[in-house]
Amino acid sequence: MAGLFHRIGERERRPVRLVVDGTPLEALEGDTLLVAILTQRAALRLNEFDGGPRAGFCLMGACQDCRVWTEAGESLRACSTPVAEGMRILTREVAWTGQP
Numbered sequence: 001m002a003g004l005f006h007r008i009g010e011r012e013r014r015p016v017r018l019v020v021d022g023t024p025l026e027a028l029e030g031d032t033l034l035v036a037i038l039t040q041r042a043a044l045r046l047n048e049f050d051g052g053p054r055a056g057f058c059l060m061g062a063c064q065d066c067r068v069w070t071e072a073g074e075s076l077r078a079c080s081t082p083v084a085e086g087m088r089i090l091t092r093e094v095a096w097t098g099q100p
Helices: 033-038
Strands: 015-020 023-028 067-070 075-077 088-090
Touching: 015 033, 023 033
Parallel strands: 015 088
Antiparallel strands: 015 023, 067 075, 067 088
16 A cells, blocks of 8 residues: 655655564654654554544644554654654554553
8 A cells, every 4th residue: 555645855864664563664764653654554543433544633743643652552642753773663552461
């Protein structure tokens, strides 16, 4: 499936590898999680209420529409979180064990 975002310019930044929902992805250094995911997918996540596709809403960290999680259970805003080498991200919340 084609990504929602398309790079039309600058592509010389260092590649950064991460895993999203068990699938390896490659982003560019300086990308946010939102950009990294939407350059390769048609949606960021599915809405927890109606299952509809979501791609972020405000794109400036003020709402919760781009919420994703690390495999360890940390909640992140995809629109304002820079990618880092080796990140392991989930686009749907799951019940983690061992959390307070």
